[in-house]
Amino acid sequence: MLEAKRVFPLLFFYGIHLAAVAVSGGSGGDDDEFVYSGFAAGGSNLTHLTLDGTAKVTPTGLLELTNGTAHSKGHAFHPTPLRLREPDDGGSDKKKKAAAAIRSFSATFVFGIVPPAAPGVGAGHGLALVVSPTKDLSSGMATSYLGFLNGTKFFAVELDTVMSTEFHDKDNNHVGVDVDTLVSAAAASAGYYDDRTGEFTSLTLISGEAMQAWVDYDSDAGRVDVRLAPIRTGKPRKPLVSTEVNLSTVIGEEAYVGFSSSTGTLTSRHYVLGWSFAVGEPAPAIDMSRLPKLPQRSSESPSKALVIALPVVAGGLTLATVACVLLLVRRRYRYVELREDWEIEFGAHRLSYKDLFHATDGFKSKNLLGAGGFGTVYRGTLAASGTEVAVKRVAHGSQQGMKEFVAEVATVGRLRHRNLVQLLGYCRRNDELLLAYEYMANGSLEKHLYGVGGEPGPTLIWAQRFQVIKGVASGLLYLHEEWEQAVVHRDVKASNILLDSEMNARLGDFGLARLQNHDAELHTTVVAGTFGYIAPELALTGKASPLTDVFAFGAFLLEVVTGRRPVEDSTDGHRVMLVDWVLEHWRNESLAEAVDPRIQGGYDVDEVSLALRVGLMCSHPLAGVRPSMRQVMQYLAGDTPLPELTPAHMGMSMLALLQNQGLDSFVMANSSSSSASVRSFDTSLSRGR
Template identity: 60%
Template structure:
């Protein structure tokens, strides 16, 4: 049939799928007769074959057809990608497609067809002599092929005519055939590429989370194929893209997270869905997820003004910055969101990664805590479980490094460092001119001991009449970042301090006589060599699923 040769017949590298209309019986290919239809995959020995004919819809009887009768016939070749089912039906031209196919088998063609693949028609006569004509064809992807208007088809040529062959036909027929093969090849290539592009990973247990799952195709179109021009940022655990859902027009942030194991995936997805039910004005809404191959994709509300860190660490004169009023409002907003997570929701939620790059700003410049990639949930009144230590150096509480237990008070420690970061405009790990590294909390504490606390304030805030409020916030930050968990306030108390409902407790030199860097190094955590890095690090082994949500 002009498809294979002796070397590649039966070889899976030929990526061949064919429906044969055979008028010669070749015993070496196990042909059933000299008038049959067969389904061929990789080889000319048919996977399934039957004598040519069709089944009547009225009584189910079988009507034989002859492929060499000279009568026009119509063939339907259909493939259901989800059911992986191949159906082949044949009938005389003008008869409605029979309901029962001549051939039907199950075979996953995604393992056969390569990228790119080509579709077309092929024939060979061997020692015989016959003519085959293609009067018309149609092709459909993800839908039935368009119905052929048989009234507009050309007539079969009269056999035995002595008329000379048309020169025009001799020229145009090869060109038309080549164009047909090319067109069908492109269509098949697009079909295969489309299926490979949108392939998702789904398991039975995910059915209960259906409303929270996004289709990969929708996210692919929302981000224009995850193009670099839509990239919002890249962190230690994944890339974040801006997108717009086509159906609703809602803008979203789409985070692609790599994970190398299925261990604990069901529990991980369950926590994602639980967190997705949290609603608070100072928390970024987690909308849902998608799984594809080795990626977990998370969908968040889009925050138009980006992350807080780009405002704190801008260096150019034209770069955006924040005045003290904006910073104080952001601090209070994040405190309110944390208080809700710790005490007001149905479960205790420990964020475990509070830092300026995880605080996003909405269109009114309100601070919203986002990226719940490392968050842990447990029941109120229960003891938190020991986990592998994950987080960002500079924000890790000493007891977290020692015990591996993340609690609301370890979040309070990170929030204290965050308060100092926002007020001072400094990263949590600093470096002096000699290259020695030290922690921001130790630097601010030294200013407190020297009674020069306002000198720790961000120089960009100089000239604003806010000294009392700045001093007040720095003191709360030092109290929250105390090395002893029992000395730290709860987030409810922090909110009361910030709102002026409760006076700040007296802070003595003996209360704040510590060196945080020395304490952490004693616990086994060493500061990263790059003090400006905001990537995620751990003081132990990061778990398989600690890549973030």
């Protein structure tokens, strides 16, 4: 009896604590667990939920990640980090520290994906539960990247509604387990196994119905199990996806958990109704009775009230229409666009001129980012999605040339890679073409290397430069070998490398790119590119290939390490080619003297030496000696040892080779400026016509 009296107050206090958690809808007192039974206002920590992009909490208590606009993304994170790794015991054994176990954890959430109202229209792209070292994924990419692939290490469980060939998706309705890449470690079509019969029942993620997901990580087995079921069905015994994973490389002692979602050209609305998470024990139960309801897709047939109301308001609408006609006529020519039948197949990338006009404030000079041979570029924000864009205005008088150019723009617009600037869409107006790209917050790499208008730019430390080099190499590998066609960029240079908000490199400006089938015969065209980056064989034969891109990458790599342009004037008035200058340092065993003296904070000598030697190999005057971009990636990652360079291997200087091949006139014609461009608009983006 005495023992009962002692235990009862503890049980009573514990019960009061659980009730408080359920009522608040927020986290309990334990920093390693929380439960949201809806997201209605009044929860103790809901005002601190970290949201960005299109994510918001609706008045009804839904966590809305995307709002149905195209090319949008939304993130929502629990505000405080969780301890997902066993704490460091303070010992000095590095191996023990590195091997500190990831703690078991469990999550469950109720979600719903509401597709567009029109029947038969697909939806995109999906949502994911994310475990990340940071809750700031604002620079993540939309469309097939689900809003969170931005170079940050992560663990995620994706609910994907679009089949992306880039990530080897099995279908457009699947659940996948991702560790630091969107190529899933394991995946399965959405559904669940019935506990009674053992039979598999498929589920449609874009049904507009609420579903519940469970994610359980067992630290002893190193395995993650994912289950899915209709709401109120209960947690199935058999997991939908079960796979062993190594989370030690992506999870530190503390990590943030949340959701990431995105849309592409196809849109949908992604919602989370309830969510709980716990470390070291099962996730707390969500109070299903307190969950908000999902909005429904619009009905196809009008309601009775609408049928009755239509005759009443018809007269008023007619008068209002007549009153607006004069205003519309006056504004008509301000936003008029040119559309033709042949553009229908490219409609997915079409943006309205009105949207781009308003996004840039009417193309005002205060939003001007720069100007070049292909037009002017303006900064803007699309009102519907809040997406920041860079809008390029290009003039072209040839109707046939415009048709071919738009066809190629639509093709290039399908490229998706973390190190490529994404083309979001285009618009045609009279003889003007407008291209809308992702906006890169840190501008071009050229600004950081050489400054602007005589003013020095912000100096990049070596770690940032090496990250830029590897990022551009990864983007070129995708263009040359990993996309459905081989893409030869033809204008790799510092001014065409843009840096996002996290200083990740994005290769842009595909105005000179050529598309060809893999292993196709090369076609001759007008020499295009920028002097100093143009390979000798391209100048001699006019045939562009992936190896001419490799040459340009080599010049760019040397430029990043040395802080010098590919071609410069010497004190005695002669031209100095950067590759020859670095080659001379290599021959004199003084490569350290070639490093940009502005690099601050020190650098890894081995990495710098490796980068310079890779740059020399890529800049070799003979195409057959240059490595492929796949080999370059392996060298830079340290996966494959770099072949030893010998004087015989490197051959004569670049300037001497050009002169020996009778290209003196080419050198002199383009020597007035180290950044002189040689380009032909009519051959840009050609398929080898």
